[in-house]
Amino acid sequence: MATIPIFSPNIPFLGLIPGGLSPGRMLRIKGIINSHGERCHIHIQAGAAVNPRDDVPLHVSIRPNEHAIVRNSIQNQVVGPEERYGGCPIRYGESFDLLILAEASLYKLAINGNHFCTFAHRLPLHNARYISVSGGGVIYSIVSETDIPGSVPVNPYPQPPIVQHPTPYAPPIGFVPNAPPSSLPPPPPYTPLPTHPIGGGGGHYPGVGIYPPPPPPPQPGYPHHPPPGAHPPAVPFSVLFKEELQAKIEQM
Numbered sequence: 001m002a003t004i005p006i007f008s009p010n011i012p013f014l015g016l017i018p019g020g021l022s023p024g025r026m027l028r029i030k031g032i033i034n035s036h037g038e039r040c041h042i043h044i045q046a047g048a049a050v051n052p053r054d055d056v057p058l059h060v061s062i063r064p065n066e067h068a069i070v071r072n073s074i075q076n077q078v079v080g081p082e083e084r085y086g087g088c089p090i091r092y093g094e095s096f097d098l099l100i101l102a103e104a105s106l107y108k109l110a111i112n113g114n115h116f117c118t119f120a121h122r123l124p125l126h127n128a129r130y131i132s133v134s135g136g137g138v139i140y141s142i143v144s145e146t147d148i149p150g151s152v153p154v155n156p157y158p159q160p161p162i163v164q165h166p167t168p169y170a171p172p173i174g175f176v177p178n179a180p181p182s183s184l185p186p187p188p189p190y191t192p193l194p195t196h197p198i199g200g201g202g203g204h205y206p207g208v209g210i211y212p213p214p215p216p217p218p219q220p221g222y223p224h225h226p227p228p229g230a231h232p233p234a235v236p237f238s239v240l241f242k243e244e245l246q247a248k249i250e251q252m
Contacts, residue, residue, distance in 0.1 A: 001048060004131065005143040012134040014048060017144065021102040021128035029098045031139040036092050038136025039063050044100070045074075046127035052077055054130075057123040058100070058107055062137075064092050071109075073122040086117045095140075102128065 002015040004027075009015070017027070021044070033040055040062040047054030056074035063070060068084040089111050090096045099110040107119045133139055 005141065007141045009133070009139055009142065011137070011139060012050075012132065013139065013142075014050060014130065014132045015142065016048075017044075017129055017131055021125060023102060023104045023125070025102050026145040027100045027131065028141070028143050028145075029100075029133070029139065030095065030141050031098075031137050032093070032095045033062065033064060033090065033137040034093055035136055037065050038092075039065075040137040041133070041135045042098075043074075043132040043134075044128045045130050045132060046123070048130055050132055053132075055123055055127060057121065057125065057128045058119060060098070060100075060109070061135075062088070062090055062096075062098075064088050064090055069109075069111075069116070071117065071119045075123060080122060083117070083119065089114070089116065 002009065002013070004015045004017060006013070006015055021027070027044075029042065031040065042060040042062075043050075043053065043056045044058040045054050045056045053074060055076070056072075059070075059072045059074060061070040061072075067088045069086065069088050069090070070082050070084045072082040073080040097112050099113075101108040101110070102125055104125070106121060109116045109119070131142060133142070
């Protein structure tokens, strides 16, 4: 039994994929289909048996006469539902370059450096250990990405670029938001005034907090009231009593 890489193999061909396929590993198959009506069948399978065939995680059938490249699987000798959308970019008499990329959940197929289709796993990927090629056509080479340095074309499925998200802003320690400008003068010092023994200070406002408070300023009287000082001073009661008593004595 042969082991890939291999060049110009006889058809039909069966070979071992060293280590099997794993996520991120690629197979590259180059060939040509010259005669009209011929098909090229590629089986990536779990074992070396071909009649009856062991389980096939991925079957690719190139059918230019049907304008289709059919994808399918085989499990316990039962062929699954086929997928054939996408047409057939491979033409009779033109060389083709088929790239099969294994990923964790599916296979990706590219033809001549352009993405063609995907095929979701129906069988475990670790079962993909052999490759079989049959039908018509000529195969130039079957290699994997690690067989010959530089033999595999640029991967049409590059990893997406890593996006660096900006670090959220964090104010420095001691930062005070909306701090007053340094050009403003400082407030005047606090100078409390004498207050009631149980009260608080009066601050910068005169008269505030003084106990007892100062009397209000005099207010002008109403027109029908005499102004302050118009009445004679009050006479003590004892003086009036003495004058009245003296007048009565003189009348007797």
